[in-house]
Amino acid sequence: MLSRASALLVPAFGRLYITADATDTTAEATDAADAGRPAPGSIVAANHTSLADPAVVLAALHRLGARPVVLATAGLWRVPVLGPALRREGHIAVHRGTARAAESLEAAAEALAAGRVVLIYGEGGLPRRRDSGELPPGPFRSGLARLARATGAPVVPLGQAGARRLTSGGPLKQLAGLATAPVRRPALHVHLGRPLHLPPDTVEATVRAHHAVTAAWKVAARRAEGEGDSRRPA
Numbered sequence: 256m257l258s259r260a261s262a263l264l265v266p267a268f269g270r271l272y273i274t275a276d277a278t279d280t281t282a283e284a285t286d287a288a289d290a291g292r293p294a295p296g297s298i299v300a301a302n303h304t305s306l307a308d309p310a311v312v313l314a315a316l317h318r319l320g321a322r323p324v325v326l327a328t329a330g331l332w333r334v335p336v337l338g339p340a341l342r343r344e345g346h347i348a349v350h351r352g353t354a355r356a357a358e359s360l361e362a363a364a365e366a367l368a369a370g371r372v373v374l375i376y377g378e379g380g381l382p383r384r385r386d387s388g389e390l391p392p393g394p395f396r397s398g399l400a401r402l403a404r405a406t407g408a409p410v411v412p413l414g415q416a417g418a419r420r421l422t423s424g425g426p427l428k429q430l431a432g433l434a435t436a437p438v439r440r441p442a443l444h445v446h447l448g449r450p451l452h453l454p455p456d457t458v459e460a461t462v463r464a465h466h467a468v469t470a471a472w473k474v475a476a477r478r479a480e481g482e483g484d485s486r487r488p489a
Contacts, residue, residue, distance in 0.1 A: 258313045258323070261310040262317040262318060265443065268421055268433065268436040268437055268440075269420070269421060269439075269440050269442065270441070270442050270482065271315065271318075272442065273315050273319065273447075274291075274444070276446075276471075291319065293316070293411045293447070293450075295371070295372065296370050296408055297372050297409050298375060298402060298403060298409070298410045298411065299374045299375070299410075299413050300375055300413060301374060302376075302377075302378065302392040302415060302468050303376040303378050303392075304389070304390050304416075304423075305381070306429065307418040307421040311421075311443050313374075315415075321372045323372040324366045325347065326347045326359055327346060327347070328348075329349055347359050347362045351379065360398060360405065363402055367402075375399055377468060378393045378394065379398070386423065388419065389419065390419070392472055395464060396461075399461065400457045400461045401457060403452075403464075404457065407452075410450065410451055410453055410467070411449075412451070414448070414469070415445045416478075417444055417475075420432070420436075420441035420443075421433060442482035444476075446472075448467055
């Protein structure tokens with residue numbers, strides 16, 4: 256349900272593009288049916304820059320035919336309307352800093368074993384900057400590496416750029432960004448790298464995953480900027 260809602264709403268706020276290393280395709284999201292579709296049982300690792308980027312990522316994955324299970328902070332389950340939807344769709348609450356934190360990885364492993372695609376944000380939180388500029392991924396937590404080691408699942412690095420043009424900064428600025436986005440229609444770009452299998456060492460695996468997501472983000476950021484330039488008057 257969240258994927259379908261994102262797929263309907265995101266194109267109204269910006270121009271969504273998808274590229275993928277696997278097929279070297281570039282297209283509007285509505286035309287990119289097979290570009291880099293994650294295989295069943297894959298972990299998609301994405302960078303996190305804005306409150307809006309989960310919607311952008313879900314919209315892109317929906318267009319590729321993937322319906323991911325999302326690992327997200329448990330506080331979202333207390334939000335009216337959103338919380339019940341997350342629970343109903345089988346998404347996974349992460350109780351960070353508590354004894355229940357390991358439960359999320361166990362639930363994610365079960366989803367992978369059932370052939371679901373699992374979406375995880377390696378950074379585990381948002382950057383503290385308030386401007387709308389693009390940001391490389393911050394340091395990753397170890398959960399992604401531990402999940403990959405426990406399941407043997409391939410990791411698909413995903414970089415997204417442009418979501419900070421929808422929402423960034425304080426609450427008023429974020430509301431203003433959303434209100435004006437349908438007129439501005441910023442370029443939103445999602446790039447999927449080639450799947451990789453992480454090494455068993457948690458530290459090495461975390462570093463390798465971070466490098467792969469950063470590389471995907473660099474492609475997305477460069478192309479989002481180019482797509483934005485291409486729509487400006489000469």
